[in-house]
Amino acid sequence: MDILNALVAFANFVLVPGLTYGSQLALGALGVSLVFAVLRFSNFAHGDTMAFGTVMAILFTWMLQSWGISAGPLPTALLALPLAIAATSVMVLGTDRLVYRFYRRQKAKPIILMIASIGVMFVMNGLVRMILGTREVQFADGERFLLAPAAFRTATGLAEPLGIRTSQAVTVVVAVICVAALFWFLNRTRTGKSMRAFSDNEDLALLSGINPDRVVMVTWIIAAALATIAGTLYGLDKNYRVFVYFGMLLPIFASAIVGGLGSPIGAIIGGFVIAFSEILVTNAWSKILGYLTPEGWLGEGLYQALSTDYKVAVSFVILIIVLLVKPNGIMGGK
């Protein structure tokens, strides 16, 4: 029995990656949930909006690097974020003007807007591939580790290392800041409240003199910002590849639906539920269990429920269970 080493191994292989991935999913799901709450459709282009935002962040990162600007120990991409958010906002507002506004004016059903968003998804996916191709891009710079595994081992004398990469720490900190800022905006500012009012009761919001065009515009800008930040954080953590972002759509939608579509708190809870479920099911537990059981008990097995290739299946299964048992999601969305 070696509880301490087991805990460190758990933190290293489950807790830290789960918090990081959960934060990324939560930010993505918040964007999906917000668009659903205000514009009333499931935006399938959100994954590729994340890819577009990340590409913008990569381009601006290279630009800053070529000018010799860096953020010291932190990734330069953080400095590029505001520019990338601005570029993505322009892109998303342009899409709204070109596509969604037409259907909104026609008072089209949500299903039609959803299908339109699938079209937007393919166009955006192609656009992003034209810019950076399908290759893998590694754009994280600065210090690699906030807490290096070797340093942890020498400091504590434990057999198990614990490493916290800078990108992981940055992800969690940025996500907390974003969520706090978003909640402050929605609950404390006039514009934020008018967005909630519009989402709650559109007719009454119009009667109260709330300008729908403004609400829609602000919603798109926030969705673009969240998508860019989520995508960039994911790219810093894992590397950028356009198809991976396309594939992120499923866990992000699963998070938003599990938490309750349209509920911001639900999106965050859903993000962590999905992230930790994926990691718990696909983690190889042999190492952690090895510390907790007498030597030789475990044999050769990895004690892994599913190969990591199947982690998408985990979101699917949770999605189906939630839709069967509690279709409105944990926080009771729409």
Place this chain on the structure above:
Amino acid sequence: MAHPFLIGENMTGGYGAVDILHSCTLAVEKGEIAVIVGPNGAGKSTAMKAVFGMLPLRSGQVRLEGEDITKLSPQARVRKGMGFVPQTHNIFTTMTVEENLEMGAFIRKDEAIQDTIAQIYDLFPILKEKRNQAAGELSGGQRQQVAVGRALMTRPKVLMLDEPTAGVSPIVMDELFDRIIEIARTGISILMVEQNARQALEIADKGFVLVQGTNRYTDTGAALLADPEVRKSFLGG
């Protein structure tokens, strides 16, 4: 009364090809209460929506303080000083009572919004108690108070209420009617549709009895209550 404060005159129109209103006239004077009563399907709510610009009119006019507002959108009429409380979906259920009131004042640019909120709390003390509670969690009568309060936040000259007492108990109904009288005493004109015809006419300065989208009887509330014809046909004897 050459110029009634608000009048919808000879309104004819409907949602589609078929007219619901046939030359229907509704009017209210400053600080008075006008009540629209009539059987189900008489077009009471439709007539009021027509006054508020939510129904396309084939002919007829709506005038506020002598100004023709027939072509204005409902939102533009709010800015002109008209407040409207729909029959259903008339509050933001997920927002707190206070946020509901703040949203009611969205078009106001002045600094005195907090004063108006304080006045609403004086009028409906229970709302002050529940100010930080989600409006959707309140009882039916309290929700109606939030709805009326929200509409009052623009400091309207005319308040239009579509069946404010629908689905509330008789005690709450009396209470709401008392509040409506209080609102009218501050100089705000009230135009309301009511199912509870007898009680409504008792507080009405003017009553309009509509049948099949047209005016059947128009008189003071007291006169309508005393009219044997009206009593027999619409007030149950």
